Structure formats: C-alpha cells, structure tokens
Amino acid sequence: MEGTKKRVFASSISPTMVFLFLGFAVLLILPMASATRFTVGGNMGWTTNFNYTTWAKGKHFYNGDWLFFVYDRNQQNVLEVNKTDYEACNSDHPLHNWTTGAGRDVVPLNVTRHYYFISGKGFCFGGMKIAVHVENLPPPPKASPIKSFAPTLSSKGHIFLMPIVFAIGAAWDSFIYLW
Known part of the structure; x- marks a missing residue:
C-alpha cells in the first residue's frame, strides 16, 4: 500500500x-x-614565527573570498586594524575584532580594499600580522568566434x-x- x-x-x-x-x-x-576560502598560513594556521607576507605573496584575493584563521583560542586573537596600527603592531584601537572565542574565525572579504590583520597581546611582534589587497574578479575572457569546422x-x-x-x-x- x-x-x-x-x-x-x-x-x-x-x-x-x-x-x-x-x-x-x-x-x-x-x-x-566562485569564492575561495583561504586558510591563513596554510597548514601552520595563525601562529607566531611565520611569515604571512610570504604566504600571501602570489595569491589573488577577490571580492567575495574568505580568510579562515585557525589559532589557539586561549592566547591569540584576530584584529582588523588600519595600516598605521598594522605597521606599529598597535592593537589598542582595532577597526574590528573578529575573534569569536572558538579559535576558528572566518573573515569575509566583501569590499575591494586593503585589509590589515594582527594578533594582539604582543603576538604581532612575533609575526602574527597579515595584509591583503582585495580586488574585483577580472572579467571573463571574450569568446572567440565559432569557426565553421568547430x-x-x-x-x-x-x-x-x-x-x-x-x-x-x-x-x-x-x-x-x-x-
């Protein structure tokens, strides 16, 4: 039935x-x-004694992509700062605190601009800082005309x-x- x-x-x-x-x-x-989720630092994650400038070099970050920070939630954090505070490792006045407390934070890159991230509590001086430039996706290539034998x-x-x-x-x- x-x-x-x-x-x-x-x-x-x-x-x-x-x-x-x-x-x-x-x-x-x-x-x-079309969006890509980048794990910051690859297998190393968001940690000290790692060169994030080298890691980001050669990567293209596009509008709509995501940065995924994996770190020790009991010690580090993820702070978005301006360029001056990034260069000075100053975490006193962050633009945004992306730390959720789980040690697994996802940051959407939804505006075409420069982003600057550091870890406070002195970890920035140990290398925990990254700057990325987000750009719009390039236009798709133009299709070539169809040939009669294609x-x-x-x-x-x-x-x-x-x-x-x-x-x-x-x-x-x-x-x-x-x-």
Missing part, C-alpha cells in the same frame, strides 16, 4: 518541475563556486550532454522513489 502511494506521488511530478528544481539548485550553487551543441555536443541529462533524471527518479 505504501509503495503505491510513493509511485503515485513520483508520477505526479512533471518534468517541468524537475527542471525548475535543478535550475534553482544550480543558481544557488554558482555564487558559492563542433557545436547541434552536432557532436549531444554526445556529452545526453548522458548528463539521463544521469540527472535517474538520480531524481531514485530520490523520489526512495522518498
């Missing part, structure tokens, strides 16, 4: 609803896919597209059947 109810429910969902659901899921995932979706592209469509449909059908 219960299996009949499940099958009736699954057959009452139209293909349009399936495509709408998948479309919304893709739209929700896309913005998250394959398009109307020809060979269906070879790759159709298995994906069938796999999504099979997964959806299994999900509905088990639900």
Whole structure:
C-alpha cells in the first residue's frame, strides 16, 4: 500500500518541475563556486614565527573570498586594524575584532580594499600580522568566434550532454522513489 502511494506521488511530478528544481539548485550553487576560502598560513594556521607576507605573496584575493584563521583560542586573537596600527603592531584601537572565542574565525572579504590583520597581546611582534589587497574578479575572457569546422551543441555536443541529462533524471527518479 505504501509503495503505491510513493509511485503515485513520483508520477505526479512533471518534468517541468524537475527542471525548475535543478535550475534553482544550480543558481544557488554558482555564487558559492566562485569564492575561495583561504586558510591563513596554510597548514601552520595563525601562529607566531611565520611569515604571512610570504604566504600571501602570489595569491589573488577577490571580492567575495574568505580568510579562515585557525589559532589557539586561549592566547591569540584576530584584529582588523588600519595600516598605521598594522605597521606599529598597535592593537589598542582595532577597526574590528573578529575573534569569536572558538579559535576558528572566518573573515569575509566583501569590499575591494586593503585589509590589515594582527594578533594582539604582543603576538604581532612575533609575526602574527597579515595584509591583503582585495580586488574585483577580472572579467571573463571574450569568446572567440565559432569557426565553421568547430563542433557545436547541434552536432557532436549531444554526445556529452545526453548522458548528463539521463544521469540527472535517474538520480531524481531514485530520490523520489526512495522518498
């Protein structure tokens, strides 16, 4: 009896609803896919005797990225300061205290500008400071014109597209059947 109810429910969902659901899921995932979460210091984390200037060198920080600070919550902290206080390791007047008490703090980089972070309590003098420049994402490259001999979706592209469509449909059908 219960299996009949499940099958009736699954057959009452139209293909349009399936495509709408998948479309919304893709739209929700896309913005998250472009952001990067950087663990400050990599495997070393936010600690003393580490050169964060060298760690940040060569990395591009874009609007929407995140800095993830991992540190000893009983000793260190994460303070955002201005450039003058960064250079002097002055933690008396931070712009923002990102310390949550867990030793796992995430800082959103959602404004295009320079960010300066230090650890107070004297740890800044041991190297616990980092400056990053956040910039906007570069525009995507312009597509080259399609040449007449290049394959398009109307020809060979269906070879790759159709298995994906069938796999999504099979997964959806299994999900509905088990639900």
